[in-house]
Amino acid sequence: MRVTPFNRRAVLVTVSAVLALGVGAGSAVALPRQERVPGAGGGAVSRVAEHPRAEALRAALVGLPDGEATSAVVRAGGRDGRWEGSAGVREMGSQDPAVADGRFRAGSVTKVVTAALVLRLAADGKVNLDRPVQSYLPGLLTPEFKPVSVRQLLNHTSGIQPGDGFGDSWEEQYAHRFDTLNPEDVVAAGVAKGPEFCPGTRQHYLNVNYTILAMLVEKVTGRTYEEGAARYVLGPAGMRRTSFPGTDPRLHGPHNRGYQLVDGKLVDVTEWNVSDRWAAGDMISTVDDLERLMTSLFRGRIVPRPQLEEMFTVPAGVAGATKSAGLERFEIDGVEVWGKTGARPGYNTAIVATRDLSRTVVYSVTGTDAHAQGLRIGQRFGFPAFLQD
Template structure:
């Protein structure tokens, strides 16, 4: 059985498990929350969403924060615990690690600079960073960095298991050193020939932003996106491994000190290996506001916004399936409609933003996954996506 069929059957099975209808779902206006519940129930979709996040903490997740919005109506849900030690309820306004959702912010800043004529998407990235990108990768364009068609392999990082990575969780990684490590290796394919989703293109994009502006990547994101949109709970942590302000704890299943397998608190974990590709900390309210503004053309304006909704006409490097990633976003047909968005994973935290192209329905979630960077999609996160948008089209 090929990978595409297997994946579709897996998604369908998950959808049926929570009783999701095949067609688009109606979202009536949100009712006032019940004092006895941490969700706001609406039918029919609200009950499906509430069912998805009921019963946390579980083996898959310890908490979930969910916001569904758009012109079709709204729904809010919070379940699970703030931490396993006290067992107190999860904070619905908690900050969390957004992981690769960061890439959407990075792409937006690059596209803003392109609209100002300060970056040419068709110019080789080496033209901006000749001291960092070798001639081997001299043909890689800025656009190819953003849509993962550059052919640059991942940087070599120490460790092979989650236990080894946990032991080095406070290591500080320099983005320039990561780029040098990556570009010292042979290319995976000729630029523009295939697509391989990796962080390295966005690490280079962050350095490109700094070179062009003469400013830090973090300040450019804050000045161009966070500040104008009033995203006061979203920030880059820099070298700090902690989440500042209110947050729910993250946990990861791993081998413990006594040799048994169980959950370890991984809330404190540095994100410098992600940087411009995955270090942002945010809230569901901030990410929902960002998603609405982005899809409405208020972050990237004019024709350059279409870069975020244009898939390159190449195949995936590993699966051979059509490319699924654009500049910053990815696309999946769900419930008969194109759904664009981005997922992210940092240890203890899975996050996502998603929306129909017209903004009729949006989804933002944070799921405190117990295997946030595993090979398979977290079951709670997957069911939330299906409950919001419907089953995948064949």
């Protein structure tokens, strides 16, 4: 795998630049005044218009930092009330409470933005979801591949295999945390392996699908993926503090530091070059902005209703399929919910809601083993918002 400078996307792209051009911010989420109450583990918990699951949500934060996480910021909402809380510490070894409005790595929640962008372009007639990606990006796939539609990239039924990274072990990945992998090279490595299965017959969740979608966006718009995301998604949602860092490994502005538990010791992994994840997972955001994304999207303010159905439709006839265009279908205590989780070293993130937004949750957790503990983090900090009384 070739390591390249990849400076083309090293400049931060934020919604502020787009709003300066006159693109409207849409409807922002209006937050009621917060009441601050004592918290646990050196942090603080805030409460807003008691949510029916407030006690369970509050209990999840007790004791932070602990073996699973050093900090957590959770916001639950819906028609029956709101609750938000934060606990833990901003940095291990200090007594500074966790930053409730800080920036963090959103990981694969980036895919929600990418899917929304592609669907918006489809609504505008610039992308045909049934058209093969080979016709948009000739030469990208080898002749071994049967036609792969844009829709199959969106719902992970393309059959394209993952590219190679810096190794599978923690030690290898950590050693290369400041190095750069060109996303196009990652795609080429996956394509070189040949198809994993016939398109549309299985579902295999992979970043490579969304990297190709970003390449397609740039081809049909003549602009960078980041510009398209800002103009068509971040701007309409009012996501003013969301950005794409490119090769910059730092988190700028207030943030909680992330850690990985290695041999019983916490290793600081806050600085990390995630440019190889690009449109599949390199976004930096805030709880406020992700809540705006979720509510604006589900209400049809970003993607028109006909195309929005793609985000709530899993591929038919594919055994075990749970993923749609950018989202995933879950069932929690008998309640069907839709959302997306994300994990990068040191950071777990999720946006989850019922389709009618009667129950919602957004969280940012600095998990001590973000990838391995993803499900456990969700069960602890997200699931309580949807449990039945």
